[in-house]
Amino acid sequence: MNLLRHRSTVAALAACLLLGGCAAPHVSLAEVREFAGASAKLGGYAELSTRYRDTYLREQPYLTPAADKLAKETDARRRAVHEDFRSVQKSVVLYMQTLALLAGADRFDLTPQLDDLGNGLKANTESGLEQRHVTAWTGLTRLLTRAIASGYQGRSVETMVRDGDADLQALVGAMISLTRLYAKTNENEQKTILGIFDIEIPYANRPNDRMLVTLAKVHYLNKSQEYKLIDKRYALALQGLTKVSLGHQKLRENLHKLSGDEVRRTLQNFGRDLRVIREGLSEN
Template identity: 40%
Template sequence: MHAKLGVWALLLTLTLTGCANLKEVREYAGESAKFSAYTELTERFRDTYYREQPYLTGEAERLAQVNDIKRKAAYDDLLTIHQRVALYMQTLARLSGEDTFDLSGNLDSLAGGIKEHPDLGIDKQQVDAIADLANVVTRWATASQQQRAVREMIKAGDAPLQTTLQGMKRLVRYYRASHENEKRTVLGFFEVELPYVEDPEHRLLATLARAHLQAKEAEYQAVQPQYEAAAQGIERIAEGHRKLLENIDDLTSQAVRDSIKRFAKDIKAIRKDIQSIEG
């Protein structure tokens, strides 16, 4: 009887130790799941035409309308990319310790895939990676045997996750190029039109135009750093997961735990920096 109690005590100790030792993995995955800069920039990308329209005429406006239709058609798929990554990280966080996230309301979102959008860099490889990532989440969302589940999920998930994250980085670069084009369009409008109202007869109109120009310049200046920060955050998420895979059989060593903890801190810091920029 005492021997059985001793065995159960040992097993309980090992289980609790395993949970504690995977704390850093949980923190990294949790911070990665909360990193929403891509989603926010995707929404801004979708709304490009709404901001540009007052400054467009003729052929430029017609082309902008065509691009607006394409952006809105791709929007749901663009969001799904981030949702799959976030759900993957939520599942990894849950497996790595406490029941940090309630996934019951999210698993339904795995139904269906995304379409290819070659103009945005979403090709067959990206579409397949999203599907593979969904399969990994479905398999491990309700798994038990903590450390085995964590190791197997990381092994199965790394390839589709890395492909998906690289696609997200390409999309952020595309969003940034769209942002620069919008900036040139809007500010160029004022550069052309302001000289026509710079006289005493149109003083009020000129004052209002300059004030509006200043507001738009401030808006574009505030948004600009978010693209670089978003790319940095996505890259740190990718690097952190690569580190987990490289040390898959040594996740509880102090050196690996310290390294993963730094990734979690970096991702959190970038997220906070973006929030301060937005504020």
Template identity: 45%
Template sequence: MNAGKIASVILLTLSLLGCANLDEVREYATESAKFSAYTELTTRFRDTYEREQPYLSGEAAQQAQENDRRRKAAYNDLLKIHRGVALYMQTLAILAGEDTFSLSGEIDSLAGGIKAYPDLGIDAKHVDALAGITKTVTKWISASRQQNAVRNMVREGHEPLQTTLDGMNSLIRYYRKTNENEHKTVLGFFEVEMLFLDTPENKLLEALARAHLQNKVREYSQAQQKYDNAEQGIMRIAEGHRKLFEGIDKLSSAEIRSAISKFAKDIKSVRQNLQYVHE
């Protein structure tokens, strides 16, 4: 084999290895994007008042209405946090060789950024972080698929991504607390009202009330499982990107590839568990 053919074989081999070395990055980014796009818990948070309203009265009902207005006012911004992380990961997947996402219009959905919501755990640093993610995505969304682009995007996006994921965790904690408070409200209602149903003539009504209460208890328990899964998924996404950031100059190493692949599988597993918990 002459020198020219040998050189061609070497270049082809290196090219194939370069593509293969990004497979794990693509897999991790794809699974992270799917997970980040899951908005059911945010929608459940928005709809809290619709579920608890039948069990409220007086001042508690008035306060709940005010909370409802605040939740609905924040809802679109909360969705932007989901979209920001998902779009970052979709862009990273494209740079690593994934071509299954259509990102047209996604950047526009983040226009204007978000406001701070200190009571929900979203403060100025999270607002700035989402703006940083949007800036990073806008810069790299049209870049050629290559390792250098992946490296540069990860370096540039790491800090705002980690801060935004921290904000997502703050939201999950607030969602969990809201769910617990709703549970207490509904349980308290039944504890009081069912005292008046413990009579022979109300036997059927009592049975129906107990069945309804059991369904509500199951609903809140399943919601808590979803919060657990959501926190686990966000943590694995953050840890995976940190590993990618720390090993960004060693994408070809077996250690980095194995670690990133495991993060991708973990995120997929948590996402599936999250979706399989039915209310």
């Protein structure tokens, strides 16, 4: 009986070698696919980037001529860097889309989306987009070009995560820094606009000003609610980006034990958290 079992084992190993190698048992990339897919669909950042770009359009009606001149100059600088800010996001999203597809069974073609990444970033000290982020964007774009052009799957998940982690972490870090910049800009906008009402309304106490004051108070309340909702979006976006960073770090640290229960549960939790955050972002 032992001899028969030995011969059976040898035969199985021989067949395995002839077929090109044996896969590790129970290895599943489902959690990798779900985490990467949830990361790609997080959302929020693009809308907040656009809001940052359009700050002047909201502030302009409330500005004095002197303040308006300075605000126009700031507006020109924001618009000049907006596409670079979006390109950072596009590269991270495309990376996660590619990783999700590599972890699946289907062939894919994301080649057209490479053209949408832009021609490159420029460092901008005012915004915090540094040369290391430019280098990371270039590195990640090259990795994406190779992965997408080959369409190769299977072990490409390991290659993608191992080779892409450092650049991805740098770019997600850039997105976190930029989101904080957006939040700070929004805080200044709020002080500018609501501050005018805080100063002017108490002095508008003539009987003829009653209707004007009422309308001003309604407008003030509406704007206050708007800023409250936007502040929540900044907080959710930052939470989501942090989850993306930590989840990918977990992947990188456990590339050779993705079938382990602990790793799979952790990735499942990250994917679940990202879906909850995305739902929160779409509610506001």
